[in-house]
Amino acid sequence: MTEQLIKKIAEKNNPTVVGLDPTLEMMPEALRRRMFELYGKTPKAVAEMFIEFNTAIMDAVLDIVPAVKPQIAMYERYGLEGIRAYMETTRLAKEKGFVVIGDIKRGDISSTAEAYAAHLGGVDIDGERFDTWNEDIVTIAPYLGSDGITPFCKRLSDENKGIFVLVVTSNPSSSELQCLISDGKPIYEHMGALVEAWGEPYRSISGYSRVGAVVGATHPEQGALLRRLMPHTFFLLPGYGAQGATGKDIRGMFDKDGGGAIVNSSRGIIAAYKKSARFGEDFALAAREAAIIMQKDLYENVFGGRV
C-alpha cells in the first residue's frame, strides 16, 4: 500500500494527508442545527454531522490531496454511532479514491494484536470475509514490542496493506519516555531501528517498506536524524499547522528526491473556515484553500520551490 500512496502523492504532486478529526465544536452552526432538529441532541445527530462534514471536505480536496487520515478517537467518543460515522467516512474515502490511513494507535500482545489486525482487511466468519473498517494503513503503538506488530505484518502482504508505527510523536510530553537515553541513544532511535528492521521483508520497488513510522513534524532535528537512520521507512509526519510545525521544520524528514514522507494537517485544514470571516460557514472552500496554501508551503520550503 506504500507503493499506492507514493503513486498517489506523485499524481497529485502533493505529500499531504488531511486529518479528518471532527469535533462538535468545529461543526458549522447551520449543519449543527439541522441535525439536532432531525435527530435531537444525540450521538446519531453528531454522527450525521461528521459524515456530512467529512464528505464535503473530501469532495473539496479530492483533486489535490492523495490521502485522508481519520482519527478514530474523535468518533469513538460518541460510542456506536460515532464508530458508524468513522466507518462511513473510511468507506466513502475509499470509494472516492483516497488512500485511507486509520489513526487508531492500537497495540497489544500477540493474540489480541491478531484481533486488531482485522482493521486491515477484515475478519473471516466460517469462510465468509467481512471488512467493515475499510482502512488501507493503520497507525500502531509500539510499547509491547514485536509481538504487537507481527500480526499486522501478515496483512501487509496478504491484503496489500500498510502500517505506521509510532517512533517520535508530535506532542510536548513525547520526550518523557521517547527521549530517555539508553546505550548512548534516545529511545526513539532504538524504536526507529526496530521499525526499520521490522520493515525489511516488506520493501517494495520504491525502496520503501510497507512498515512506516510516525515521526512528529514538531521535532526537526530528531526527524532529520531518523530520516538518515531509516532509509527504507516511509514517514507519516503529524504536527504540521495547528500543532506548530512549518514546511521548514520538516525539510530534513524527506529524502533527497523529496519523497519518503507524507505530512498530516487536521484542524489547520478542516477547521480553516473558523480562522477567517470571509468564508462564512463555507468550511469546504476554506479547507480547499488551506490545502492549497499547505501544498505551496511544502513546495517552497521543503522542495525549494519545485512545484
Place this chain on the structure above:
Amino acid sequence: MTEQLIKKIAEKNNPTVVGLDPTLEMMPEALRRRMFELYGKTPKAVAEMFIEFNTAIMDAVLDIVPAVKPQIAMYERYGLEGIRAYMETTRLAKEKGFVVIGDIKRGDISSTAEAYAAHLGGVDIDGERFDTWNEDIVTIAPYLGSDGITPFCKRLSDENKGIFVLVVTSNPSSSELQCLISDGKPIYEHMGALVEAWGEPYRSISGYSRVGAVVGATHPEQGALLRRLMPHTFFLLPGYGAQGATGKDIRGMFDKDGGGAIVNSSRGIIAAYKKSARFGEDFALAAREAAIIMQKDLYENVFGGRV
C-alpha cells in the same frame, strides 16, 4: 474506583478479574450453530454468541469474582456489531455489580486522549450526557507520556473512575522496549516512577491511587521490584494461567497485607470447558470451577493458605 475494587475484592475474598476475551473458535458448538441459523454467518451472529457466552460466564462467577475485564480488540475485530457486543457486555457487567475494567490500551496526544477519555463517563452533547461505554476503569498505553494520561485524570475525580497504565506487559517481546537500560535503570522502572507520580493526587484512604499499573504476571522479579518502588499504585496482573504465570510467580506483586493487586485470567477461565471432556459444552460450570481453583491457588501460593 480503586476503592470500590478493593472493597469488592475483600467482599469476595478473591483478587481475581475474569478476562472476557471471547473468540469464535471458543464458542460451544450448539451456541454457534443456533446463532448461525438465526442470523447467518454474520458479525451479528458472532455478537449474539459473545453476549450470551459472556452473560452465562458472568452469572456463573458472580458470587466469587469481583471484576471482569473485556478486551475490546476481541469485539472490535467484528466491526460495529462486535463493538455493540462489547458495550452490551459492559452494560450487563455493571448491572450485575462487577467492577468493569475495559482493556482498551488507548493512548494519544492531548486533544485526542481527551476524546478517548469519553470511555470513562461518556460525552456531553450540548448539555446532554451519553455514556455508552460503561467502563469503571480502562487500560492506557504510555508511549506518548503525560499528555496522553492527563485527560483521563480529570475523569478519575469527576466521575470516580480509574486507569491502569502499561508498565511491564506479559508478552515475550515486552523486553524489546521496556527493558532497555537508561540511567542505570530499565525503561519499565522509569515508567513505574512516572505512573507513581501521576497517581499522587488521586490517592484514597486505602493508600492506593486511582492511577494503577499493568504489570505482567509473567515477570516475577520485575513485578516484585515494582511493588517496592510503587507503594501507592494498585497493580493489574495479566498473564496468569494460559500465558504461564502461577500463584508463586505473583507473590511478590502483592503488598504485605495481601492487597494492592488483582490477577487477570482470560482463556484459563472462560475456555476451561475445552480442557476436560467431563464438562461437555457446559462452559459456565467449567469457568466457575476454574475460577475456584484459581482462587485456591492464589490463597495457597500468594497468601500462604489464608483463605
